[in-house]
Every structure is written in structure tokens, then in C-alpha cells.
Amino acid sequence: MADELFFKSIAELGDLLAARTVSATELTRAVLARTQAVEGRLHAFNSRDEAEALAQAGASDARRAAGQARGPLDGIPVGLKDVIAVAGQPLTASSRMLANFVSPYDATVTARLKAAGAVFWGRLNCDEFAMGSSTENSAFGPTSNPWDLTRVPGGSSGGSAAALAAGAAIATLGSDTGGSIRQPAALCGVVGLKPTYGLVSRYGLVAFASSLDQIGPLTRTVEDAAIMLGALAGHDPLDSTSFPADIPDYRAELKRRPGPWRLGIPKEYFGAGLDPEVQAAVERAMDFYRAQGCTLQEVSLPHTQYCLDTYYIIATAEASSNLARYDGVRYGHRSTAAKDAVDLYRQSRAEGFGAEVKRRIILGTYVLSSGYYDAYYLRAQKVRTLIRQDFLNAYREVDALLTPTSPVPAFKLGEKSDPLALYLCDIYTIGVNLAGLPAVSVPCGFTAGGLPIGLQLIGRPFDEANLLALAGAYERGHDWHRRTPSL
Amino acid sequence: MSSAPHLDLDHVAKLARLALTAAEQAEFSRQLGEVLHHIEQLAKVDVTGVEPTAHAFPVVNVWGEDVARPGLPVEAALRNAPAQRDHLIVVPKVVE
Numbered sequence: 001m002a003d004e005l006f007f008k009s010i011a012e013l014g015d016l017l018a019a020r021t022v023s024a025t026e027l028t029r030a031v032l033a034r035t036q037a038v039e040g041r042l043h044a045f046n047s048r049d050e051a052e053a054l055a056q057a058g059a060s061d062a063r064r065a066a067g068q069a070r071g072p073l074d075g076i077p078v079g080l081k082d083v084i085a086v087a088g089q090p091l092t093a094s095s096r097m098l099a100n101f102v103s104p105y106d107a108t109v110t111a112r113l114k115a116a117g118a119v120f121w122g123r124l125n126c127d128e129f130a131m132g133s134s135t136e137n138s139a140f141g142p143t144s145n146p147w148d149l150t151r152v153p154g155g156s157s158g159g160s161a162a163a164l165a166a167g168a169a170i171a172t173l174g175s176d177t178g179g180s181i182r183q184p185a186a187l188c189g190v191v192g193l194k195p196t197y198g199l200v201s202r203y204g205l206v207a208f209a210s211s212l213d214q215i216g217p218l219t220r221t222v223e224d225a226a227i228m229l230g231a232l233a234g235h236d237p238l239d240s241t242s243f244p245a246d247i248p249d250y251r252a253e254l255k256r257r258p259g260p261w262r263l264g265i266p267k268e269y270f271g272a273g274l275d276p277e278v279q280a281a282v283e284r285a286m287d288f289y290r291a292q293g294c295t296l297q298e299v300s301l302p303h304t305q306y307c308l309d310t311y312y313i314i315a316t317a318e319a320s321s322n323l324a325r326y327d328g329v330r331y332g333h334r335s336t337a338a339k340d341a342v343d344l345y346r347q348s349r350a351e352g353f354g355a356e357v358k359r360r361i362i363l364g365t366y367v368l369s370s371g372y373y374d375a376y377y378l379r380a381q382k383v384r385t386l387i388r389q390d391f392l393n394a395y396r397e398v399d400a401l402l403t404p405t406s407p408v409p410a411f412k413l414g415e416k417s418d419p420l421a422l423y424l425c426d427i428y429t430i431g432v433n434l435a436g437l438p439a440v441s442v443p444c445g446f447t448a449g450g451l452p453i454g455l456q457l458i459g460r461p462f463d464e465a466n467l468l469a470l471a472g473a474y475e476r477g478h479d480w481h482r483r484t485p486s487l
Numbered sequence: 488m489s490s491a492p493h494l495d496l497d498h499v500a501k502l503a504r505l506a507l508t509a510a511e512q513a514e515f516s517r518q519l520g521e522v523l524h525h526i527e528q529l530a531k532v533d534v535t536g537v538e539p540t541a542h543a544f545p546v547v548n549v550w551g552e553d554v555a556r557p558g559l560p561v562e563a564a565l566r567n568a569p570a571q572r573d574h575l576i577v578v579p580k581v582v583e
Contacts, residue, residue: 350505461544
């Protein structure tokens with residue numbers, strides 16, 4: 001099965017395309033055919049445009065024939081989470097609110113991937129406005145996990161992870177506010193990279209929580225993540241939070257950084273609630289790094305127990321502010337039942353938003369409201385300082401942290417109906433967003449029932465080169481990433 | 488924050504410009520009560536003298552050159568408007 005074109009990596013396909021063994025059109029046709037074969041069971045896509053994808057593939061082949069190929073991504077079909085703008089294409093954020101919205105312009109990441117020659121293949125399902133951990137909050141129905149169709153793919157970038165794992169794309173983009181790239185990557189057995197806050201522009205990303213949101217790639221291999229990050233990263237004057245960092249050649253740096261590394265094991269990440277099979281797989285990864293000459297030491301992130309509460313105050317506060325723009329006036333759903341202007345806002349929002357989005361808007365409005373701001377929002381921002389300091393203190397002694405990505409493997413669709421139970425899926429990933437750090441999830445095994453398990457590696461700010469080299473060292477010693485689901 | 492949290496859902500929904508059904512009111516009251524109860528533990532953290540963090544890497548005073556650039560054509564900017572007439576967005580009357 002892994003011999004199929006649609007299961008190959010960007011790096012492998014880049015070689016085949018460069019050698020003219022395969023054309024971009026052949027590759028795109030293979031991915032389109034695979035998508036048609038599996039999408040009825042998967043529901044990973046919100047919208048697709050086959051003619052447009054084939055036109056882009058044809059343009060890629062023409063460039064290559066003229067000796068003007070643009071590098072390793074030229075001709076590679078890449079799927080985008082449906083929160084990232086592509087000019088002229090739908091952009092729904094999996095919400096009824098934006099069911100008929102068409103992007104007037106390209107996101108910066110879209111423009112960068114276009115410049116690199118990527119073929120855009122579809123907009124992928126997610127939790128509504130990226131709020132969730134299972135993709136069940138999509139207004140257009142859930143996505144299934146390709147390893148077990150009765151289970152969730154994780155979320156919120158569940159479509160991005162499921163499509164990639166199923167061979168319906170060669171790489172995808174997701175967005176990560178509290179784990180929304182890494183957790184679905186772990187649950188679907190692919191690589192998911194959340195870059196440092198500010199490294200990748202968010203211009204053209206549907207905003208959820210602006211001090212936490214970050215766009216990043218989901219890929220089959222660590223090398224592919226390095227290739228994608230190289231195309232995505234860089235300062236953007238259109239995003240005022242974009243950081244003017246030096247951008248190394250991440251792919252080349254993989255080979256220049258052989259280790260060994262000093263790895264920290266945060267003791268707070270191995271407590272109650274951690275599935276024993278997940279824990280055993282992560283401990284085997286520790287043994288692997290030890291055998292490679294790395295030093296491992298226990299570290300403490302003492303404010304870990306406060307991450308979830310801090311996150312749900314800050315993220316909902318920012319969401320309530322960001323989503324105030326959906327009022328039925330300039331774009332998005334407009335109610336036809338409204339009596340007056342204020343009622344138009346109230347009814348349009350009531351009809352356009354799903355339950356989880358409403359819950360978070362209410363919670364965020366509450367923690368920002370008069371009389372509660374200091375006790376909730378301001379206090380959470382101060383605790384955020386302490387959480388960030390915990391990580392920076394740990395980095396005085398170690399180069400990176402090693403943890404599980406998700407406490408549990410993929411759970412059943414409909415299993416976690418209680419919001420708080422679902423929030424607990426993010427306990428190992430949200431601290432990274434609060435501290436603005438880069439982190440990657442790589443496949444590190446399977447449960448006895450055949451479900452993927454993810455290993456999370458957390459790096460220093462803007463040190464993606466070392467983080468990816470560390471992840472690549474693990475990947476070279478294992479073949480989990482070569483397994484494919486039987487769909 | 489030390490006392491039991493009280494979420495006045497009517498008031499907050501009004502602030503958020505969100506119409507809620509009776510069923511939503513009941514369900515959200517229970518669910519958000521649980522979440523707020525969980526959040527109460529933040530009161531235990533000593534934050535004396537701790538500065539708040541708004542962004543992990545504060546970038547301040549980002550200035551752009553003050554030069555005119557082409558923007559979206561009016562037709563493109565209004566393409567997603569729910570109701571429009573003469574290059575304007577139609578809204579309910581706000582002044583009697």
C-alpha cells in the first residue's frame with residue numbers, strides 16, 4: 001500500500017517529479033482518485049475543486065518542462081484547513097455563519113505555498129471556528145479517523161490529519177491554538193508541527209484566540225515538516241505579531257544537527273489520566289533517546305495544573321472579542337427574522353453559531369465583563385507569565401522536553417459529550433501555546449487495538465531547526481510513520 | 488472569585504448579542520457552572536508582583552510606511568455582503 005503515490009512523502013515525490021518519473025498531473029490524479037474512494041467514509045473535506053487542482057498541476061508540469069520548477073513543493077497536492085483563505089474559494093470555518101463565504105484574498109501562507117508551486121487540494125473539515133478537540137463541532141458533520149471509522153480524528157484540525165493519513169493529500173495545513181495540530185496528528189499517526197508564536201503569518205487565518213493561534217503543517221515525515229516550514233516561515237508586514245526571526249534552511253539543518261540532546265521529562269505530564277499504552281510507548285521513546293547518547297532528566301513545570309483554566313479564560317476572552325465581528329451586517333449569515341438592528345445581531349449569531357462556539361463566547365464575555373475582569377482575565381494573564389517562566393526555567397538545564405501529545409488515543413465518536421471532559425484532551429498541549437513555544441508530534445507506536453500514539457517534543461522559542469532534528473533522529477530509528485491505514 | 492461563581496446568563500448573553508433558547512439557557516448554565524467551578528482553582532495561585540502576559544513575544548510599535556496601496560475593488564469587498572444596493576450594505580433602520 002505504501003508504494004502508492006498518494007502515500008509517499010513530499011521528499012520522495014519531489015525526487016520523482018524532478019526525475020520526470022511522475023508528473024504533477026499524474027500525482028494529482030492519484031490523490032483525487034484516492035480522495036473519491038475514501039471521502040464517503042471519511043468526510044475530511046468541506047469543499048473541493050478538482051478542475052482547479054488539475055489546472056494547477058498542469059501549470060506545474062509546464063513550469064518544469066520549461067526548466068522553471070520552483071523547488072520540492074512544486075506540483076505537490078496540499079490540503080488546507082477550512083480556516084485559511086484561498087482567493088475565490090469557499091472559507092467556512094466549519095460554521096453555518098460562513099456557509100456561503102468566498103475568500104476575497106489569499107492568506108499569506110496561501111500566497112507562500114502558491115509561490116512554491118504547491119497544488120491546492122480542498123478545504124478540510126475542523127471544529128467550528130477551530131474550537132474543539134474531536135472535529136465533532138463542525139456544522140457540516142464530523143470527520144472519521146482513518147484507522148477506525150467509529151472514532152474521532154482529533155481536533156480541531158481533524159480533517160487535515162485524517163485526509164493526510166488516508167492518502168487524500170500529500171501534506172496539509174492546520175492551525176493550533178491549544179493543540180489543534182498536534183493532537184489530531186497524534187490520533188491519526190502523522191507528524192504535526194506547531195511553530196513558535198510569530199514565526200508563521202496569520203494574515204488570512206480566521207481568528208480564534210489571537211495571542212495563541214499559530215498555523216503549521218501536518219506531514220508524513222519530519223523532513224516534510226521541515227520542507228513545509230521553510231516555505232511558510234518568515235516575517236510578514238501584514239501580521240503585526242509576525243516576528244522578524246532568522247529563517248534557516250530547516251531541511252538542510254536536519255543533517256547538520258546530530259545531537260546528542262539534553263531532554264527534560266516534565267513530571268507533571270505523567271500523572272492521573274494518562275492511558276497506560278500511551279505512557280508505555282512514550283517511555284520506549286525515552287529509552288531510544290537514551291540509547292542514542294542523549295541525557296534524560298526529570299524536570300518540573302509546577303504551574304501545569306493551572307494551564308487548562310488559564311487557557312480557557314484567555315482563549316474564550318479573545319474568541320468573544322474576535323467573533324464579535326460576526327453580526328450579520330457585512331458578511332456571514334444574516335437572520336431574516338430580526339425586528340431591528342440589535343435583534344439582527346442577536347438572531348444572526350443565534351442561527352449562525354453552534355453550541356460550543358456559543359458556550360465559549362458566553363464564557364469569554366463573562367470573564368471580561370465589569371466586576372469579573374480582574375478576578376478572571378487579568379489573573380489568568382498573570383498565571384500565564386508563571387507558566388511561561390516554568391518552561392524557560394526548564395530550558396536552562398535541557399534542550400527540549402519530551403511528553404505524550406494526548407493522554408489518550410482516538411476515542412469513539414460521541415463518547416465525550418461533556419465540554420469539560422473534552423477540554424481535558426488538551427492538557428499536554430495547551431501549555432506550549434500559552435508559552436508561545438514550538439512543538440511537534442511524531443508517531444511513536446500503536447495501541448494493541450491498532451490506534452496511533454503520538455510523542456510530543458517541545459523546543460526553545462524559534463529553535464525549530466533543533467526541534468526537527470531531534471524529531472528526525474527518532475523517526476530514523478523507527479518505521480511507525482510508514483504504516484498506513486487499511487481503508 | 489473565592490465565593491461560588493454566579494453566571495447571570497441573561498446579562499452575559501445580552502452583552503454578547505446572542506439570543507439563547509430556553510433549552511440553551513438551561514444547558515449552558517449547567518455546563519458553564521462546571522467549567523467555572525474548575526476555573527476557581529486559579530484563585531490559589533500567588534500572583535503577587537507578577538506582570539500579566541498578553542503575548543508570549545511582545546512585539547510593540549509596529550509601524551508601516553504611510554503609502555497608498557491598491558485595496559479590494561468595491562465589488563470584491565461587497566461580494567459576501569448579505570444585502571447590498573448601490574455599492575452600500577443594506578441594514579435595518581437604526582434611527583426612527
